[in-house]
Amino acid sequence: MNAFDPHAREPIISLRGLRRFYGEGAARVHALDGVDLDILPGEFTAIMGASGSGKSTCMNIIGCLDRPTAGTYSFSGVDVSTLDNDRRALLRRNSLGFVFQGFNLLPRTTALENVELPLVYRGMSRGEREHRAAAALKAVGLEGREGHTPSELSGGQQQRVAIARAIVTDPLVLLADEPTGNLDSARSHELMRLVTDLNRERGITIIMVTHEEDIAAYAGRKVIFADGKIRSDVKVAA
Amino acid sequence: MIWESVKLALRTIRRNVLRSILTLLGIVIGVAAVVALVTIGEGAQSRMTSELSKLGSNMLIARPGAPTPGPPTGSDARSFTERDVDALRNGLSGVRAMAASSTKGAKVVYGTASQDTQVTGTEPSFFETQDWSFTAGGTFSDSDARSGTAVCVIGATLVRELFQGEDPMGRVIRVNSMPCEVTGTLAPKGQSAFGSDQDNTVVMPLRTFQRRIAGSTRIATINVSGLNAAVLPAIQADMTDILRETRRVNPGEEDDFTVRDMTQIAAAMSSTTTVMTGLLGAVAAVSLLVGGIGIMNIMLVSVAERTREIGIRLAIGARASQVLLQFLVEAVVLCIIGGLLGLALGYAIAGGGALLLGIPFRFNATMAAVAVVFSGVIGVVFGFFPARSAARLDPIEALRHE
Numbered sequence: 001m002n003a004f005d006p007h008a009r010e011p012i013i014s015l016r017g018l019r020r021f022y023g024e025g026a027a028r029v030h031a032l033d034g035v036d037l038d039i040l041p042g043e044f045t046a047i048m049g050a051s052g053s054g055k056s057t058c059m060n061i062i063g064c065l066d067r068p069t070a071g072t073y074s075f076s077g078v079d080v081s082t083l084d085n086d087r088r089a090l091l092r093r094n095s096l097g098f099v100f101q102g103f104n105l106l107p108r109t110t111a112l113e114n115v116e117l118p119l120v121y122r123g124m125s126r127g128e129r130e131h132r133a134a135a136a137l138k139a140v141g142l143e144g145r146e147g148h149t150p151s152e153l154s155g156g157q158q159q160r161v162a163i164a165r166a167i168v169t170d171p172l173v174l175l176a177d178e179p180t181g182n183l184d185s186a187r188s189h190e191l192m193r194l195v196t197d198l199n200r201e202r203g204i205t206i207i208m209v210t211h212e213e214d215i216a217a218y219a220g221r222k223v224i225f226a227d228g229k230i231r232s233d234v235k236v237a238a
Numbered sequence: 239m240i241w242e243s244v245k246l247a248l249r250t251i252r253r254n255v256l257r258s259i260l261t262l263l264g265i266v267i268g269v270a271a272v273v274a275l276v277t278i279g280e281g282a283q284s285r286m287t288s289e290l291s292k293l294g295s296n297m298l299i300a301r302p303g304a305p306t307p308g309p310p311t312g313s314d315a316r317s318f319t320e321r322d323v324d325a326l327r328n329g330l331s332g333v334r335a336m337a338a339s340s341t342k343g344a345k346v347v348y349g350t351a352s353q354d355t356q357v358t359g360t361e362p363s364f365f366e367t368q369d370w371s372f373t374a375g376g377t378f379s380d381s382d383a384r385s386g387t388a389v390c391v392i393g394a395t396l397v398r399e400l401f402q403g404e405d406p407m408g409r410v411i412r413v414n415s416m417p418c419e420v421t422g423t424l425a426p427k428g429q430s431a432f433g434s435d436q437d438n439t440v441v442m443p444l445r446t447f448q449r450r451i452a453g454s455t456r457i458a459t460i461n462v463s464g465l466n467a468a469v470l471p472a473i474q475a476d477m478t479d480i481l482r483e484t485r486r487v488n489p490g491e492e493d494d495f496t497v498r499d500m501t502q503i504a505a506a507m508s509s510t511t512t513v514m515t516g517l518l519g520a521v522a523a524v525s526l527l528v529g530g531i532g533i534m535n536i537m538l539v540s541v542a543e544r545t546r547e548i549g550i551r552l553a554i555g556a557r558a559s560q561v562l563l564q565f566l567v568e569a570v571v572l573c574i575i576g577g578l579l580g581l582a583l584g585y586a587i588a589g590g591g592a593l594l595l596g597i598p599f600r601f602n603a604t605m606a607a608v609a610v611v612f613s614g615v616i617g618v619v620f621g622f623f624p625a626r627s628a629a630r631l632d633p634i635e636a637l638r639h640e
Contacts, residue, residue, distance in 0.1 A: 085557075089557040092554065093554070100637065117554060121551075165554065169555075
């Protein structure tokens with residue numbers, strides 16, 4: 001499935017001269033200081049780096065949650081750095097999926113309802129929503145847990161619900177911000193096998209921030225940030 | 239999308255039942271106060287109107303004494319005479335019925351039972367001017383009136399107190415010391431607008447009254463009932479002119495009598511109740527405003543508490559306008575629940591109050607609808623600011639929020 005020639009495809013994400021500054025004058029912080037990065041469709045990229053290296057800022061910009069101060073960001077050939085808030089919300093809704101370190105599920109809300117949430121904002125009918133959400137939960141191996149609330153699920157199960165919520169819209173790109181940060185080693189590797197399957201079987205492009213080398217090893221490409229720049233960009237044979 | 243928001247709002251409210259109820263209290267009390275006050279006010283007004291209509295419809299009442307504010311008083315001013323009455327009888331047009339009368343307190347006795355009562359001497363048409371019907375018998379005849387026969391008509395209270403189930407028709411009662419045959423009994427009228435029992439009464443021919451009870455030919459009241467409401471002002475003006483002439487009131491001098499239109503008195507009294515109801519309603523509306531501020535406060539707290547949730551919703555593709563809508567709907571749903579509870583409470587209070595005060599209970603559907611809609615409007619007005627602050631959250635900051 002993953003046997004493609006990188007040079008034959010247009011990048012789905014393309015960052016050029018990306019800069020992001022916070023504050024003014026002497027107090028100005030250069031979170032990103034000239035980043036060029038191309039991500040090809042179907043790639044599984046791990047982003048690493050110390051805290052403050054700019055990797056989270058970069059993820060926020062790729063996730064259309066933040067805007068660059070300078071430089072361009074093209075998604076599928078469209079410059080999204082200048083889009084207004086509503087259009088960026090549409091892009092997040094239709095093309096991106098998010099998985100966070102802290103799961104970020106709605107408390108006291110069942111797994112099924114959590115997974116349905118992105119579809120609610122698409123205005124989908126209740127029946128179709130439930131059907132698709134149940135299918136997504138089945139895909140992450142949580143069949144039979146639809147009615148459980150987050151507090152009734154283990155950490156690993158909660159993160160699976162979060163993944164189901166991210167993939168229920170069939171996104172082009174899945175953005176995972178330290179998805180295993182709150183999980184023990186065994187659960188982490190289970191989760192990574194699921195993520196790898198999504199990449200291989202569904203062809204979802206995955207960008208994952210992580211601290212752990214053994215987690216990053218699941219990815220086919222490792223990008224390391226330092227001081228707001230990319231220090232190394234290595235393709236690993238998957 | 240709206241329906242989803244309503245369901246979500248209901249779920250959020252259910253999760254914080256106690257807090258939601260406390261938040262709603264301001265709205266509940268405000269709406270309940272307005273609804274109770276307006277309902278009781280309307281009931282009181284309709285009772286007053288019906289009481290006043292018992293005095294007779296389209297009725298003008300002439301009494302001796304210069305016009306004074308307040309209820310009519312039978313003063314010691316120069317009373318009316320037969321001449322005045324005859325002049326009116328000949329000079330007025332558009333009159334349905336007319337009756338001169340005088341009243342005096344007396345003691346009535348039948349067998350061993352006795353009762354203090356009001357005795358009225360009047361003309362046969364008296365009952366017609368008052369729209370007063372009979373349960374038995376009827377008014378006295380013209381010949382009785384002319385000759386001053388000792389006959390009388392008694393009110394429902396006297397029938398009950400003196401006869402205690404016995405048929406009073408044809409019996410002879412004693413009014414003070416005068417024996418008097420009962421020729422009719424009156425339908426009950428209840429209390430007057432001024433609190434006296436209108437059924438505790440004996441009515442007899444004017445001449446009989448003048449000779450045997452009062453011992454004078456004074457006439458205290460002239461009732462004139464017009465054919466319809468439209469002719470009343472003309473009759474009132476004619477009565478004034480005629481009475482000034484027969485009583486020789488010089489031009490430029492003040493009337494020494496008063497002609498009152500009972501419908502005018504009714505209108506004046508009901509406008510007083512309307513003003514009172516309006517004032518109390520305005521006070522209650524202030525509590526609605528305070529309730530609205532309570533809603534705004536709790537919605538701001540809710541936005542702060544749910545910052546992370548808002549961040550999640552924004553990250554998975556909610557537009558700012560959708561978040562705004564969600565919080566706005568929540569405030570509106572909260573307020574409408576408050577409005578409905580207030581409506582129920584208000585009508586419960588009004589129902590109890592109506593029972594206690596003995597006034598009719600009127601369900602006013604328009605007001606109920608207005609109260610609920612107005613509650614919703616409060617939700618929109620006071621929910622907008624918190625909802626907007628939710629919609630303006632930065633998703634990154636919101637997601638980091640613990």
